[in-house]
Amino acid sequence: xxxxxxxxxxxxxxxxxxxxxxxxxxxxxxxxxxxxxxxxxxxxxxxxxxxxxxxxxxxxxxxxxxxxxxxxxxxxxxxxxxxxxxxxxxxxxxxxxxxxxxxxxxxxxxxxxx
Amino acid sequence: xxxxxxxxxxxxxxxxxxxxxxxxxxxxxxxxxxxxxxxxxxxxxxxxxxxxxxxxxxxxxxxxxxxxxxxxxxxxxxxxxxxxxxxxxxxxxxxxxxxxxxxxxxxxxxxxxxx
Numbered sequence: 001x002x003x004x005x006x007x008x009x010x011x012x013x014x015x016x017x018x019x020x021x022x023x024x025x026x027x028x029x030x031x032x033x034x035x036x037x038x039x040x041x042x043x044x045x046x047x048x049x050x051x052x053x054x055x056x057x058x059x060x061x062x063x064x065x066x067x068x069x070x071x072x073x074x075x076x077x078x079x080x081x082x083x084x085x086x087x088x089x090x091x092x093x094x095x096x097x098x099x100x101x102x103x104x105x106x107x108x109x110x111x112x113x114x
Numbered sequence: 115x116x117x118x119x120x121x122x123x124x125x126x127x128x129x130x131x132x133x134x135x136x137x138x139x140x141x142x143x144x145x146x147x148x149x150x151x152x153x154x155x156x157x158x159x160x161x162x163x164x165x166x167x168x169x170x171x172x173x174x175x176x177x178x179x180x181x182x183x184x185x186x187x188x189x190x191x192x193x194x195x196x197x198x199x200x201x202x203x204x205x206x207x208x209x210x211x212x213x214x215x216x217x218x219x220x221x222x223x224x225x226x227x228x229x
Contacts, residue, residue: 049216
């Protein structure tokens with residue numbers, strides 16, 4: 001069966017420090033991968049998506065970047081964190097080759113920038 | 115691109131009563147509509163979904179209805195229990211700016227079931 005791992009679960013970082021959040025998927029190949037952020041409210045804001053290794057698309061301009069060095073690995077990064085980067089970050093995947101399929105979410109990373 | 119609106123943003127019901135959450139979408143090409151439940155501090159999990167060739171789907175106490183003509187769909191939870199308390203998201207699939215299919219989410223509904 002497929003599983004998605006996301007770490008760390010919580011992170012407290014000072015303003016100006018770098019960030020690296022990692023997400024890996026097991027049990028499937030060639031997934032679409034996504035990074036979402038939940039800020040103070042409950043909405044899910046899509047940050048990045050990737051349809052393949054090295055292919056990253058950004059939905060919103062921001063202080064963050066994403067990379068996909070391997071088929072089932074998706075990394076969210078920042079060179080210098082801002083206070084506004086605080087939030088709950090979620091990685092997700094779905095099957096690229098099937099229409100109308102659900103997205104599977106990781107357990108999330110609670111990032112607090114102080 | 116797709117726009118999904120969800121109402122209400124908060125909903126409180128007494129245990130045993132029904133809860134209804136409604137969503138509308140803008141892209142007539144969307145044909146897959148999942149609902150997710152998110153408990154505090156966790157990632158969203160799929161609870162039910164519906165495809166455009168079906169008008170209604172039911173799974174025990176949860177049901178979803180879809181009106182493609184009006185472009186709206188709803189989640190119905192009957193006989194609510196305290197463990198139903200969570201944030202619920204609707205979503206619709208659509209093509210993004212890169213022509214890949216992805217889910218667009220509503221803004222979420224905080225459901226509180228009062229004992």
